[in-house]
Amino acid sequence: MSKAMSTHPQARQQTSSARALSRDVAVAAGVSQSTVSRALRDDPRISSATRERVRLAAQQLGYVPNSVARNLRERRSRVVGVMVEDIDNAFYQELLADMHQELLLAGYAFTLIVDPLHLRSDVARLTHLLDASLDGLIVTTATLGSDAPATLQRRGVPMVLSVRSVPNLQVDIVESDNVAAGQLAARHLVSLGHQDVAAVMGPEVTSTTQDRIVGAKQVFGHSLLPHRVLHGPYSHESGHAHCRRLLQSEQPPTAIMAANDVLAIGVMDAARQMGYSIPEDVSVIGFDDIQMASWHSFRLTTVRQDTKSIAVQSARRLIERIEDPNSPITHDKFPVSLTMRSTTAPPK
Amino acid sequence: MSKAMSTHPQARQQTSSARALSRDVAVAAGVSQSTVSRALRDDPRISSATRERVRLAAQQLGYVPNSVARNLRERRSRVVGVMVEDIDNAFYQELLADMHQELLLAGYAFTLIVDPLHLRSDVARLTHLLDASLDGLIVTTATLGSDAPATLQRRGVPMVLSVRSVPNLQVDIVESDNVAAGQLAARHLVSLGHQDVAAVMGPEVTSTTQDRIVGAKQVFGHSLLPHRVLHGPYSHESGHAHCRRLLQSEQPPTAIMAANDVLAIGVMDAARQMGYSIPEDVSVIGFDDIQMASWHSFRLTTVRQDTKSIAVQSARRLIERIEDPNSPITHDKFPVSLTMRSTTAPPK
DNA sequence: TTTATTTGTGCATTCGTATGCCTAGCTTGG
């Protein structure tokens, strides 16, 4: 076990040595610090003989460049912030996993900025994050009212709006075609013969929810009654609660359209708990097609959004914007598709 | 829209001004740069009059200290790495959310290091991360064979092993009492009268799985037959596949103990898909008590682990270790408890 | 052989903040 551990900090040096610096490598290789820096960065001016010598010395000393020093010198950090509303939501988890992967490939790390709607990061708080330790932001939490994106952009923060958007802003956007998604879901329900549909949506201030409603209304027209469009957070609990209320009402809908799969699953759980069978008694359709949607317990019919492409493209766009602030603004809109499973059927 | 944006970088200064530096504040406040630094850090030597003057100037200029420069100077980054195996797993999501919260409160950010079992980060790769941009590591991916923790520790990397542990290592550990957890699950099944139990576990190299099996065996004795202990990844899919095989075998078990809730849900989905009712035909018990376990579709009986405390304590321990490398090594073991829901019953 | 050119390194400075040390001016005690 612990053999009388020395309490002198210096004593550690004998066991593991303090981190080697470029000047240590320089001494070991018999060159200057600048040559070490150049050799390891493959500067063509360094002869291959020297380069090898330096490489060897660096390896023997276990030299790894100090990224903080490099970042200071190069005035960037290779870290980007990813703002999400809710780390508990399966959709964001899948999104984050893919973004992480893509950023890593490009040599960037990321920092999560969790920003629930009720905590709305003000620009002041963000500014702190943006001191210099963040090269840019992927924002998945944009809300329609907020002026934060505009402010940040004025400050010259490289940024892309991902998943959700805000209109009339000169900023890169990567999202799904949510209007088409709303249409797709609605057409599917209409084609099955549903006339009395309710919508359990997310917060009104999110473009995803708005666009999906717009799409649905284009198909349903006035048969989608305003009081049948319910808003709340994107959570299982919210779906559950809204569904209870809907099914307890005088005339329960024959189908429920949820703003995303997590809500849809909440809806299903509530319906089943109340003794309803899905899809016999009530049809349910979601959006996103998260992994869970395919589990046997749910087998949820849903409008699939290409989460992976959105994640990858958001990361790429941000990096492009960071590396060339003057490149033209882009707006990517990815197509969606219907994944039919077992939660929709004609009404009784 | 974009009014003929100037391409001269200098031109940006007129609109948003390049970031203000401490020396800009110094000029504005009529003091030296050092005084600015001291004033903003509440150094007692600065008079309150001067302090206010500096604060005002800083605020007017929108000055935010450059954290990269500060980190270089202070030789730390206030960023810690959190190694997880699998970001898709609900348990880790809950853990991460809580760690994030706790680290944030202490002024630390974190970087995710996703490290699937099949990708086993070698120390070389880790070393890169640890150049200087990471102050420490929370490792949730320790496996019993790996020598990575020992190596890192020898290098003096502040580290805590979280959730899972490795024996005989002088390192901080924060975990649940998994042996007790195994006992708890087993006792519950035994008390219901189950004699033929199967275990759908995680990878053999994880201490969680090992400890839970140890605990279970202490209760079951030899009635937990070796060929009834199945290993695989901690995924819904794995639980699903193992369950199929178990129920198709000549003598299906009357109860299945899964190494965590995600596996347990996979097990339930497979059983139901094959026409079995839970708990009438087969009992299922999990570990962790993730949020999903309480959803109506599952109502999973499970051994609850205090994920939040583990997350919070891991974060705190790491920070303690970073700030005082000589503090005594600790080993926290949190109690577990049984959450009874509707997936266990006496065998038929 | 001398001058021009290329090639390979080193020197010195820079990034922006924090801090050890020094000093001018004021206070206090003898």
Place this chain on the structure above:
DNA sequence: CCAAGCTAGGCATACGAATGCACAAATAAA
């Protein structure tokens, strides 16, 4: 009234790597 002490702040340097510029050596051109 002067020595000692205290205050409030400035000067200069360090953190560690990257890089513009200078320059020596080696090669090519004249």
